[in-house]
Amino acid sequence: MGVNESFEDLAQRAIHHAVAYRKERDTLPPRPTASVQELMSLFDVGVPEVGRDGVEVLDSLAAAAEPGLVGNISPNFFAWVMGASHPVGVAAEWMATAWGQNAAIYDTAPAAAVAEDVVSGWLLQLLDLPRGSSVGFSTGATMASFICLAAARSEVLRRFDFDLERQGIFAAPEIKAFLGDEAHTTIFSGLRYLGFGDNNVVRIETDQQGCMVPEALNAALAEFDGPKIVICQAGHINSGGFDPIAEIAPIAQAHNAWCHVDGAFGLWARAVPSLRHLCEGIDRADSWSVDGHKWLQIPYDSGFAIVKNKEAHRRTMDISASYLNLPPREAPSPSQFSPELSRRARGFAAWAVIQALGRSGIEEMISRHCNGARYLLEQLEVEAGLTVINDVVLNQLAIAFGEGEPLVERNRLTDAVITELARENTSYVTGAEWQGQKILRVSIISQRTDAVDIDRLGASIVRAWRKVRKT
Ligand SMILES: Cc1ncc(COP(=O)(O)O)c(C=O)c1O
Known part of the structure; x- marks a missing residue:
């Protein structure tokens, strides 16, 4: 049996880690920075012969997990289609x-x-x-x-x-x-x-x-x-x-x-x-x-x-x-x-x-995300050489790069933009293949995402595209 199994101590330690993580999250890069090997060595510490102190176990867990956490609770997260775990829901x-x-x-x-x-x-x-x-x-x-x-x-x-x-x-x-x-x-x-x-x-x-x-x-x-x-x-x-x-x-x-x-x-x-x-x-x-x-x-x-x-x-x-x-x-x-x-x-x-969002909170959040999608469209439409290939009716954008180029070159350019955005790591976006071509996907669905985050994302996409186009 572990040395410390006081629920109060453990709950407070868990809260300490969770609060510290949530406070820090917005300043962290949204993509995890640790490699598979690093995460394996952090986690694979073996089965202990004798149980460890509970608080120490929680500290070790936080130290092992945090470098491998994806920032999907951050407003800069636009990958796949993921919610952001509302704080009231977490509690x-x-x-x-x-x-x-x-x-x-x-x-x-x-x-x-x-x-x-x-x-x-x-x-x-x-x-x-x-x-x-x-x-x-x-x-x-x-x-x-x-x-x-x-x-x-x-x-x-x-x-x-x-x-x-x-x-x-x-x-x-x-x-x-x-x-x-x-x-x-x-x-x-x-x-x-x-x-x-x-x-x-x-x-x-x-x-x-x-x-x-x-x-x-x-x-x-x-x-x-x-x-x-x-x-x-x-x-x-x-x-x-x-x-x-x-x-x-x-x-x-x-x-x-x-x-x-x-x-x-x-x-x-x-x-x-x-x-x-x-x-x-x-x-x-x-x-x-x-x-x-x-x-x-x-x-x-x-x-x-x-x-x-x-x-x-x-x-x-x-x-x-x-x-x-x-x-x-x-x-x-x-x-x-x-x-x-x-x-x-x-x-x-x-x-x-x-209860925490209420009907109007749900409505406001979803409208904000969909307005954000149209706002991003406006920012991208004026940039030469990239195309938003979907009708933006909701919160999703599908973006292809290298307008007018042959398909192979368009795909190469789109991949290069996605790589550059991952390297910059200020907003988390991913790619896919759709309608026979590579695309950059944007999903605006994270609870706190607002116009400032869209500005940051729009500027990153344009910056990445201009850099890739020059090379
Ligand atoms: C249209 C659609 N159906 C089903 C799913 C699967 O949902 P879940 O991952 O919650 O099982 C997704 C996930 O993005 C989706 O977008």
Whole structure:
């Protein structure tokens, strides 16, 4: 046993490290500076024969981890699509951990079950989705989509008089999933976990923004008579674009298909009046996946699987056994809507962040990020030789360098700009390949990012590009 296991001492030490890190973060380069080898040697100190003093263990952990921490809580972070762990959420998460609740069922964690139930209702209000939908708390959008698609699989088979829960997937008629060719990679993973192979997935043509073409979907659906699932995207990973769901949902309905929306970050546009047009008709879908740890800034990990047909959701996910006491009839039961039994009490941090931001705080933050994206566009548009290749409708920019040059040269220049920005390390941005070319990606989603941070980023991009162009 360690020498010091006083919870108070340990909690204070943890707070000391956490506060020092949060204070220092904005002055640190957003990319970690340690190499893999350095991190390996910092962490791989061997299993001690005798337990160490707890406070000393926390000090060693901070010393080992800090050189390898990515600055995604900093306002200068624009890589991938990541939230910034709201401080109130972090503090609430600590309390949840200290309380040690297992959010499996009502009996194991009554307060956690009720918090999740209440937050579920708030989410339906904020996102204006059909009230009475069920919500499963998950690790993120990947698992949220998996949950929704599992419910979809069960329900579309039922429409063909097939009882999946009794007869099992191996005897089932073939189901096909129809989705935009540029659906997020995790949707394909979710489908694989559910037994879909490439032959059961129909990739529908997309437009310049990576959004599904409804006419192509309609034609593809008409060619298949079996059970069908349509999967739309609200917020493309590079363009921020939305599949035209107002057109797609009625098409899916007309073909008796379940319609799922992957809205990992984009679904939050629905909480902002000036962006709501992007999500027109989204409430006509059957299920939605959305992250808490992206735009809502809930600390990792937090995602929500929202399903209009509560019965299909419960039938698919329900975990029960006689030793898991049935909850009182009016009590919520989290294990009916998520695939895990024992798990963290995710509802507490979600409850706290929604309380801390409020409806207007959420609206202000998302608007600020989207205004920031247009502001960055204005700064970049006037610079010769670089092109923002997406329509900036949300918070994402896709930038290519070397306009007018052959593709190979454009790709070389874009790579060189990304390398130069990484070397400068004042803002964290990353690259990708999209529409057959290399791009620099910018995602404005970190809680505190404002116009000053956008100015810094815009100046860095222009500086890097001018330097690369000269070489
Ligand atoms: C559109 C979309 N779907 C799904 C995901 C996966 O989300 P998570 O990493 O929370 O599982 C992402 C992540 O960026 C995304 O942008």
